[in-house]
Amino acid sequence: MTDEKQNAILPPGQELNRRAFFTKIGLGSLGIAAAGTLGFTYEFLSPNVLYEPSPIINAGKPESFAVDSVTMDVNAGIYLVRAVEGFFALSAVCTHLGCLTAWNPELGIIKCPCHGSQFKRTGEKIEGPAPKPLPWLKTWVSDDGDLMVDRSTDIPALQFLRI
Amino acid sequence: MMRRSILCLAFSISAIAGCKHSSSIAPALKATAAGTALVESSGGKQIGGTGSALKDPLVVQVNDDQGAAVAGAMVEFRGAEGVHFEPAATLTDSSGQATTSVTLGTIAGHYQLSATTIGKTQQVNLQIVEIALGxxxxxxxxxxxxxxxxxxxxxxxxxxxxxxxxxxxxxxxxxxxxxxxxxxxxxxxxxxxxxxxxxxxxxxxxxxxxxxxxxxxxxxxxxxxxxxxxxxxxxxxxxxxx
Amino acid sequence: MPVQEYGIVERLRGSRVWRSVFRSGTGTSTLHRSLAVQQNIFLHLFATKVRKRMIRFNVTWFLGTLTLGTFFILVITGVLLMLYYHPSVPQAYADMKDLQFVVSSGLFLRNLHRWSAQAMVFLVFAHMFKVFYRGAYRTPREFNWVIGVVLLIITLLLSYTGYLLPWDQLAFWAITVGSNLSSTVPLIGNKIHFLLLGGNQVNANALLRFYVLHCVVLPLAAIIFIAVHFWRIRKDGGLYVQQSEPKMKAVDDAALATTEVK
Amino acid sequence: MSEPKDFIAGVDSDQRRSPTRVVFVTRRTSAQVKVTHEDEVQTFPEVLFRAALIIELLAVVLVVFSLLFNAPLEGIADASHTPNPAKAPWYFLGLQELLHYFPPVVAGVLVPTLLILALVVIPYFDVNIEATGLFLVHRQKRLRIFYVAAVSLLLFLMLFHVYVAVVPTVIVAIAIVIAANSTLESPHRFRRYLASKPLAYWIMTWFLFELIVLTAVGTFFRGPGWSWVLPWRS
Amino acid sequence: MQSLRKSISSVWRALFGDPVRAFGVVSLLLLAVLAIAPAKEHFSEWHSYQNRYLSLIRDRGDAVSLRRRFQPGIQQVWLPQLGVVDRCATCHEGLTEASLADVHAQPFRQHPSIPHKLDEFGCVICHRGQGAATTVAEAHQSERAGEEPILPARYIESGCGQCHQNALTGTPHLNQGRVMLARYGCVRCHTAKLPDGSTVVATDDPPSLMHVADKTTRAWIYSWLKDPQAYASTATMPNYKLSNSDASDISAFLVSSSTPRVGDTAAVEVKFTAPADPAVGATLYGESFCASCHAVQNAAGNIVGGNVGPELTRVGNKAKPEWMRAWLENPRSYNSTTLMPHYRFTPQQVTIMAGFLEAKLDSDYGTNVHLDAATPQQIAHGKKLTAELGCAACHEINGVKKPENFAPDLSRIGSKALAQIVFLPGMEHSLPRYISSKIQQPRAFGPGLKMPQFTLTTAQTSDLTNALLALTDRSHTMPDMLRVAAVRDTNYQPAGHAGKLMADLACFSCHRINGRGGDMAPDLTFEGSSVQRQWLDDFLKNPNTLRPSLIRRMPRLNLTDGDRKELTDYMLAVYQSPAIDQDSEPLTTNTPAVVEHGRQLFYSRYACQSCHIVDPKTDKGYIGPTLTAVGSRLTPAWIYAWLKNPQALRPGAIEPNQNVSDEDARAMTAFLMTQKGASKQVAKR
Known part of the structure; x- marks a missing residue:
């Protein structure tokens, strides 16, 4: 308070009000700018394009899968199952903590190596900490007759793709 | 930035306008005669790929009142949307014919081309159609x-x-x-x-x-x-x- | 409303938590203001008080401050740009294209980084000449001048190492030409060149080395030397103030002397 | 500001221009020092506020510049094709210009090393601590030395065809000659100003001029094959 | 100066005289300029194109479905294997919308239907340009080092050629260009490596000049060198734009370096004199079907005939009579690798034919050529020129070695960086323009350049440019699995005496067998399964026309009975298809009822008469072979198999596969086998 007067740069008197006003403007716009910059940074940090493989997998010709077989596509992280009723695709990612499960052909079950979850080949949980069954993925046959799987779209279980 | 936006602008204008060729007539080219009619001799209704040169040249003939060929008349060719003529303007030869080779535009479809000659009294136009295939x-x-x-x-x-x-x-x-x-x-x-x-x-x-x-x-x-x-x-x- | 807000702010500032962080607060008393500087790790490099003449624009043209400002901007934009940059061939160049075409405000940040870098080099030179012509390098500020020269070199190196990172023709050949200079040093030139590039030619190794230099080594060095530079300003008696009339030395000296004797 | 008659400060000439905590007082007076307060301000907020302000202003300028002009980006690096001309960053173009005339070991190593050394030793090597004008004492002798130095420098530059470097040299030489023919009592303010400048000033000025001219030439006037081009004709 | 300082300082004072005011002002300013940056982002080019697209589809009938499929934001196709990032669809939003095919406002038109999926292949592999860019100027027209502008549409087929090394139906220009690359001798001077490591092999057949003096005169060589196309407009030899003295010197050298080959001309000399009636020669020329390979300019000025052999319009000006006789007698005595079959002409026929051909004269050709006897200096200079111009790259010449790496490598010409090209002043700075200009006017690029002037039409140049543009870095560096390999000729050689005969008769010039040979005549790989022995023997004796609609026909080669038997035996024994079992179906013994049923099917259900003739009185179709005598020609198993699936036996056959049932096929086979052809005379049009 005493410094105000001492400060020769600042003129005394009624200028004080105007000064407070300008201070508010300054701090206010800086505040807005800071907030804007945060939004700006958020925009910047969220990529507009991704360098990730397409969620849609071309699994090849349906004929190449034997009836009553489970085929794992390790790169895509999915199981392609040809049951008697038809095809379905299963995510191979454990619903517990995201480990990649493995098909055990001897026992006919899917086992997770991390925490011991076990699933039937229809995705149903048998035991273990996994909270949910393995999700079924959308499948269809392309114009060229190839079996297609969309890893990003879940479908209700037991919807078989008949060919 | 400035230069870039001007460039963009120029490009989009040229893209929209479809390269309207400012008929680059050689200064030496000067008509020595004028006819009254323009007829298609050959080269119309050709079918070619988009953006490709047509197989046969486009030939048009300039005639006078009596239907006789006129040599030395100026014929200009025009076409919309990226059609290119080589040459775009020429004089008729001794048999009254003007020949140009046509390169079609890049869009598939029918192309209306026009040949124009300055007649004795008025400008004479001739419409020719070529087809570009995608x-x-x-x-x-x-x-x-x-x-x-x-x-x-x-x-x-x-x-x-x-x-x-x-x-x-x-x-x-x-x-x-x-x-x-x-x-x-x-x-x-x-x-x-x-x-x-x-x-x-x-x-x-x-x-x-x-x-x-x-x-x-x-x-x-x-x-x-x-x-x-x-x-x-x-x-x-x-x-x-x- | 404003009154209430003010109250909230005041209450917040008065709270125990706030005071545990900001010891002194920013009161309007000289004591408060002095404490604000003294008790802040960053600000304590400065003296709590400076001579009033010193803050006149004509004295320094604020060139040092401006240089520091460009450095701030460079650090901020640089860190953000690093998030989209892979120091590998040819991905580095593709990243430039991504920044330019698909990253939100990526082009803007790159522009800002690039132009700030150029501005920093320019300002460092300007600062140096200003200091020289003011005679501010003389005793007892000799060492701070030397630190300044070191900072000039660091700035040039920062700019130079950053030049390679876009991995475009400009970068590649500027660095090729520049690095070949080092191999002309008698006796050890080739070794320097080899170490600098991590090989005999500008390639992926060189890019990685320049990246590390640009993003880690040199900025750290710059921060340290900037800190010393600022600290020395205070320790060498604050900013040098030139006499307007050379013949009035006695007066000034007396004034200065008495100011400093405390 | 205050009257100087009250005391005489026996300050060492070395410290005249710098604040010092020691005051030498003559024996003729008592050891009483009259303290003259110079106006002082608090660093916080006065200095920091101004610093923040000036940095904000800088940010404004740089942001506007960044919005208007895009940073250059050429094609991807191609080791099989050297662009013509291959230019270094602008701040090295003065050096690159020198490289055009001198062997790499001179222009690329010797010159920068000497420059840095020179910059480092400036404060320690400032023999003329008084910072008095170069020609205010020993005028004839110094002028002779200057002529010899200037002519040999010019000859050296001509020998290597560094004509671009000759121009600033000549300009500074002319300024020095004017300084030599001026005194602190000269009628013109500018001449008084020149007359008061010490040797270090002249060397630095020459360096600054060379730096500006060489950098400008390298940046704007050099085209393919490092040949002369006019920037407005491209 | 003073006032300027004053005004500056007054402005300064106004803004900074009171720091608090300055703080307010500057902070506001900072906020404003910082706000511009994201705003600028929002008004970016691609945003405005997407907005324009939305307003374009708003008024269309299918707006709802278009709107549903519209994807906002940057659209990217990423092909990690090719290192391609492609964002063209960001602005070209309507690429896959069939209903936007008629939209002329770019960038919204639908992409024409192509065999590849756009979202798997992206755009830049074919169209070039910068896929990473999202502005028009950068994406379409960047010319920086290593970056290429968009290819003009007429060169788009070059994009296919980067992966597809084989000929595709949809790329006629590229295919033609590739044929020309091999045929016009380009690859004799230039090297063009293909991604699979092989090089483009020249398919032209430049004659050896080791014995050229036997064949022709120095005056003709001179005229030819001056302007090959003046002699024959279809000549593929380029024009070297030689000066008179250079042409004279080269011709002198070639003649002097020639060694005699046709030494035994006396033996060829026969007592017959050519008949006065030129029609006799013309008939023989016609019967021998010389026109299948050789062209002649007719009175109307049209070139009629094949392009396998040289044009014969002015052959009388060129060939010496004794050489002509020796050549007709046995072409292999002069050139052992010629594509020309060794006709077994009788001496009289040789005389008639030689007389007929020697009469093909252009009395105006070469009349003003007067060459003085050559001096040794001229010959030496001619030799030097021959070496310098690289004549030996194509022709065998005594004393001049075939040059190695004579001309620049073209293996990656399609990726040549614009920065490395020296363009002519005023020339459009684009790679296609550079290549096509180089082809059309090679000498315009510098006085010292050796590349000769080819006579190519604009369309041919464009095709050749297409083929060259396909030779890119990408085509060399892409993973093998993405490439479609070319079908290359095998080096199949038939064995034994029959093999020697087939070589002598140059069967492979026209026929393809086991993956080797020309495509002018039917593939004979399974000929043994197809035809009956007697017919084959008769056909070799007198090749009658099977397909009336074809111009090119099998020549009569005047084989001896022994040679015919040799060939027939060999073909029936060796060229068998494993898919056709002659004994499996008892197709030959059929009741008349079945035959009649077959006839019904043939005429009504399958309407074969639209293309084939069985009864010359009623049937007229002559697209397919005449079937009047098919029962004596083909084997029943072949007919049956053919009816079941023509393309299985001969890929690319135009007869449609009509999904004929086994029963129908058997009935029609029975019917066709009854067509034994009372007369061998073929219905002529």
Missing amino acids: YQQQLGSLLEEKYCARCHDSESSAERVSNYDNLEVKPHPFAEGETLNKMSDADLVAMIQHGGPALSKSALMPPYGSTLTASEVRALIAYIRAVADPQYQPGGTVYAKN
Whole structure:
């Protein structure tokens, strides 16, 4: 308070009000700018394009899968199952903590190596900490007759793709 | 930044305007005569790929009142949307003909070209049509040449003799828009894939369903649509009556 | 309303938590203000008080401050740009294209980084000449001048190493030409060149080395030397103030002397 | 500001221009020092506020510049094709210009090393601590030395065809000659100003001029094959 | 100066005289300029194109479905294997919308239907340009080092050629260009490596000049060198734009370096004199079907005939009579690798034919050529020129070695960086323009350049440019699995005496067998399964026309009975298809009822008469072979198999596969086998 007067740069008197006003403007716009910059940074940090493989997998010709077989596509992280009723695709990612499960052909079950979850080949949980069954993925046959799987779209279980 | 936006602007303008060639007439070119009529000599109604040079040059003739050829008359060629002439303006030769080679634009479809000569009294215009084929249509044209033209094209060429005259039921030439435009794409597909009887037509038209793939059939139809005269208008299709 | 807000702010500032962080607060008393400087790790490099003449624009043209400002901007934009940059061939160049075409405000940040870098080099030179012509390098500020020269070199190196990172023709050949200079040093030139590039030619190794230099080594060095530079300003008696009339030395000296004797 | 008659400060000449905590007082007076307060301000907020302000202003300028002009980006690096001309960053173009005339070991190593050394030793090597004008004492002798130095420098530059470097040299030489023919009592303010400048000033000025001219030439006037081009004709 | 300082300082004072005011002002300013940056982002080019697209589709009938499929934001196709990032669809939003095919406002038109999926292949592999860019100027027209502008549409087929090394139906220009690359001798001077490591092999057949003096005169060589196309407009030899003295010197050298080959001309000399009637020669020329390979300019000025051999319009000006006789007698005595079959002409026929050909004269050709006798200096200079111009790259010449790496490598010409090209002043800075200009006017690029002037039309140049543009870095560096390999000729050689005969008769010039040979005549790989022995023997004796609609026909080669038997035996024994079992179906013994059923099917259900003739009185179709004598020609198993699936036996056959049932096929086979052909005379048009 005493410094105000001492400060020769600042003129005394009624200028004080105007000064407070300008201070508010300054701090206010800086505040807005800071907030804007945060939004700006958020925009910047969220990529507009991704360098990730397409969620849609071309699994090849349906004929190449034997009836009553489970085929794992390790790169895509999915199981392609040809049951008697038809095809379905299963995510191979454990619903517990995201480990990649493995098909055990001897026992006919899917086992997770991390925490011991076990699933039937229809995705149903048998035991273990996994909270949910393995999700079924959308499948269809392309114009060229190839079996297609969309890893990003879940479908209700037991919807078989008949060919 | 500034320069870039100007560049963008210039480009989009040129893209929209479609390179309207400011007919680059050599200063030396000067008409020594003028005719009153302009007739197409050859080179019209040609079919070529988009952006490609037409096989034959476009030749137009300048005549006078009596119908005699006029030499030394100036003829300018114009065309919309990226059509390129080499040369864009020329003088008629001793037989009264002006020749230019045409490069079509990059969009498939019919191209209206115009040749213009300054007549004795007024400007004389001549409209010429050329057809540019897109990729699919070019593929169709190749298939047509291989499988269809021997019957559907009544003209014989040195490489291919026409079978048209030998058929009891005459096939429709592909350019015959009056008939083919009335047929829907589905009808044409049925006809090509399953032969004439599919539409209660002559069995002389054999089925190609096992020989041509579906995309080849589509290509053929695209070609048929492209060369139809009168021009095919999609949308308003009327099912053909027998 | 404003009154209430003010109250909230005041209450917040008065809270125990706030005071545990900001010891002194920013009161308007000289004591408060002095404490604000003294008790802040960053600000304590400065003296709590400066001579009033010193803050006149004509004295320094604020060139040092401006240089520091460009450095701030460079650090901020640089860190953000690093998030989209892979120091590998040819991905580095593709990243430039991504920044330019698909990253939101990526082009803007790159522009800002690039132009700030150029501005920093320019300002460092300007600062140096200003200091020289003011005679501010003389005793007892000799060492701070030397630190300044070191900072000039660091700035040039920062700019130079950053030049390679876009991995475009400009970068590649500028660095090729520049690094070949080092191999002309008698006796050890080739070794320097080899170490600098991590090989005999500008390639992926060189890019990685320049990246590390540009993003880690040199900025750290710059921060340290900037800190010393600022600290020395205070320790060498604050900013040098030139006499307007050379003949009035006695007066000034007396004034200065008495100011400093405390 | 205050009257100087009250005391005489026996400050060492070395420290005249710098604040010092030691005051030498003559024996003729008592050891009483009259303290003259110079106006002082608090660093917080006065200095920091101004610093923040000036940095904000800088940010404004740089942001506007960044919005208007895009940073250059050429094609991807291609080791099989050297662009013509291959230019270093602008601040090295003065050096690159020198490289055009001198062997790499001179222009690329010797010159920068000497420059840095020179910059480092400036404060320690400032023999003329008084910072008095170069020609205010020993005028004739110094002028002779100057002529010899200037002519040999010019000859050296001509020998290597560094004509671009000759221009600033000549300009500074002319200024020095004017300084030599001026005194602190000269009628013109500018001449008084020149007359008061010490040797270090002249060397630095020459360096600054060379730096500006060489950098400008390298940046704007050099085209393919490092040949002369006019920037407005491209 | 003073006032300027004043005004500056007054402005300064106004803004900074009171720091608090300055703080307010500057902070506001900072906020404003910082706000511009994201705003600028929002008004970016691609945003405005997407907005324009939305307003374009708003008024269309299918707006709802278009709107549903519209994807906002940057659209990217990423092909990690090719290192391609492609964002064209960001602005070209309507690429896959069939209903936008008629939209002329770019960038919204539908992409024409192509065999590849756009979202798997992206755009830049074919169209070039910068896929990573999202502005028009950068994406379409960047010319920086290593970056290429968009290819003009007429060169788009070059994109296919990067992966597809084989000929595709949809790429006629590229295919033609590749044929030309091999045929016009380009690859004799230039090297063009293909991604699979092989090089483009020249398919032209430049004659050896080791014995050229036997064949022709120095005057003709001179005229030819001056302007090859003046002699024959279809000549593929380029014009070297030689000066008179250079042409004279080269011709002198070639003649002097020639060694005699046709030494035994006396033996060829026969007593017959050519008949006065030129029609005799013309008939022989016609019967021998010389026109299948050789062209002649007719009175109307049209070139008629094949392009396998040289044009014969002015052959009388060129060939010496004794050489002509020796050549007709046995071409292999002069050139052992010629594509010309060794006709077994009788001496009289040789005389008639030689007389007929020697009469093909252009009396105006070369009349003003007067060459003085050559001096040794001229010959030496001619030799030097021959070496310098690289004549030996194509022709065998005595004393001049075939040059190695004579001309620049073209293996990656399609990726040549614009920065490395020296363009002519005023020339459009684009790679296609550079290549096509180089082809059309090679000498315009510098006085010292050796590349000769080819006579190519604009369309041919464009095709050749297409083929060259396909030779890119990408085509060399892409993973093998993405490439479609070319079908290359095998080096199949038939064995034994029959093999020697087939070589002598140059069967492979026209026929393809086991993956080797020309495509002018039917593939004979399974000929043994197809035809009957007697017919084959008769056909070799007198090749009658099977397909009336074809111009090119099998020549009569005047084989001896022994040679015919040799060939017939060999073909029937060796060229068998494993898919056709002659004994499996008892197709030959059929009841008349079945035959009649076959006839019914043939005429009504399958309407084969539209293309084939069985009964010359009623049937007229002549697209397919005449079937009047098919029962004596083909084997029943072949007919049956053919009816079931023509393309399985001969890929690319134009007869449609009509999905004939086994029963129908058997009935029609029975019917066709009854067509034994009372007369061998073929219905002629």
